[in-house]
Amino acid sequence: MPGMSRKTAIALAASASVALLATACTGQADSGASDDAAKETTLNFWHAWSAPAEVKAVKDLVAGFEKAHPHIQVNVVGNMTDDKINQALRAGGGKAPDVISSFTTNSVGKFCSSGALVDLNPFFEKSGIDPEKTFPKAMNEYTQFEGNRCAVPLLGDAYGLYYNKTAFEKAGITSPPKTWSEFEKVAEKLTIPQGNTYKQLGFMPNYHGWETTTEHYLGQFSPTYFDKDGKSNVGKDPAFEKAFTMQKKLVDALGGYRKLETYRSRLGDEWGPKHPFHTGQVAMQLDGEWRLGMALDTKPEFEIGVAPLPVPDDQADQYGKGYITGTIAGVAATSTKQNAAWELVKYMTTDTDAVVNFSNAIHNVPSTLAALKSPNLKYDPRFRTFLEIAADPNSTTAPASVNGGVYLTTIQEFGYDYESGKATDLKAGLKKTAEQIDTDIAQAK
Numbered sequence: 001m002p003g004m005s006r007k008t009a010i011a012l013a014a015s016a017s018v019a020l021l022a023t024a025c026t027g028q029a030d031s032g033a034s035d036d037a038a039k040e041t042t043l044n045f046w047h048a049w050s051a052p053a054e055v056k057a058v059k060d061l062v063a064g065f066e067k068a069h070p071h072i073q074v075n076v077v078g079n080m081t082d083d084k085i086n087q088a089l090r091a092g093g094g095k096a097p098d099v100i101s102s103f104t105t106n107s108v109g110k111f112c113s114s115g116a117l118v119d120l121n122p123f124f125e126k127s128g129i130d131p132e133k134t135f136p137k138a139m140n141e142y143t144q145f146e147g148n149r150c151a152v153p154l155l156g157d158a159y160g161l162y163y164n165k166t167a168f169e170k171a172g173i174t175s176p177p178k179t180w181s182e183f184e185k186v187a188e189k190l191t192i193p194q195g196n197t198y199k200q201l202g203f204m205p206n207y208h209g210w211e212t213t214t215e216h217y218l219g220q221f222s223p224t225y226f227d228k229d230g231k232s233n234v235g236k237d238p239a240f241e242k243a244f245t246m247q248k249k250l251v252d253a254l255g256g257y258r259k260l261e262t263y264r265s266r267l268g269d270e271w272g273p274k275h276p277f278h279t280g281q282v283a284m285q286l287d288g289e290w291r292l293g294m295a296l297d298t299k300p301e302f303e304i305g306v307a308p309l310p311v312p313d314d315q316a317d318q319y320g321k322g323y324i325t326g327t328i329a330g331v332a333a334t335s336t337k338q339n340a341a342w343e344l345v346k347y348m349t350t351d352t353d354a355v356v357n358f359s360n361a362i363h364n365v366p367s368t369l370a371a372l373k374s375p376n377l378k379y380d381p382r383f384r385t386f387l388e389i390a391a392d393p394n395s396t397t398a399p400a401s402v403n404g405g406v407y408l409t410t411i412q413e414f415g416y417d418y419e420s421g422k423a424t425d426l427k428a429g430l431k432k433t434a435e436q437i438d439t440d441i442a443q444a445k
Contacts, residue, residue, distance in 0.1 A: 033338035046097040057361035092334030106405030112145035117330035138324035145400040153367035156326030166302035176307035205250035219323025235431035322389035403444035
């Protein structure tokens, strides 16, 4: 989905759905769904897409299912936020969804722990499908919580590095940087000062800088967010300290927090045609696969390059990995048609042709290993970078939590304090952040 839709969905889900799902004691189904999926029936499918081309793509996806399953009709309802979905899952009834899709993986922990969506492991077993061999590793991880696979990936997003090839050539840079130490040198070389500001900034490292969030940076360091007891690892795993140190070094090297924030405040909107990467005001950009099409639509006056994000110097052999997230689908626990609902979910998420065609239509990353290799995928050659990142077994995601993405917000808040100089003791700050995360999770339980 376009970044704008996802970002809005994540922001809403992190706040609105916590309270809703906390009380959604719908009860977990046990694979003993009693409906006959071979009989005539009608399903309700709620999704979040709203742009006309995306809505059409969903209708085409469902039409393919109905053609293969003529006895099952599907009522499709679009532009459904997690807020609306959660309320309907709690209420149940004939008009409630049997199948849902959400733009944010942050809700998986809540969907699973509350019992709002059924555990799909028994359905996979009955269908003879092995999720471990069907979906990329990171997507497998973000669709389950504590052994409960209550969701399935339905296309994904992969994060990489966009760079201004023309600016690279002018600066004498022959290839994109592969490690963070190389990246810092390249970012400095691409930065052209102009008085107290910049004519061109090599990279905007600040955590408020669009997609340069703590979780996207951290993805390249492969951190372990929680230990085996479910306690926050933020103050113990050295990956966190390394990631924060690297980002702060970048901020200082490129002019300092205040100067960078002043420049950022004058730049164009992330979702508009005047995005600073499109205009050449920023030469490199951490972003998702959707940025390529958005940038090309503005007809930039330079050639766009795409590469994986750099990795820590001591993980140079893992160059090519990235941060993965995506849309999820699931079956409502309140549905009385769970076997039929599973047939729809199974088709949308595991049928190779269906996944490929949907990916071609909305330009997201396919979510099965087979679809990622399909010769029927249609894409700009540069898009292949994101397909490879999605398939890379070293690629990472943020694990599900009982209170959704609250722990990620807590880490990000500390990031704001640390990069700005408000917090100066990194070790103490990470330890305090971990304590806050543990307190929040304990309260949610």
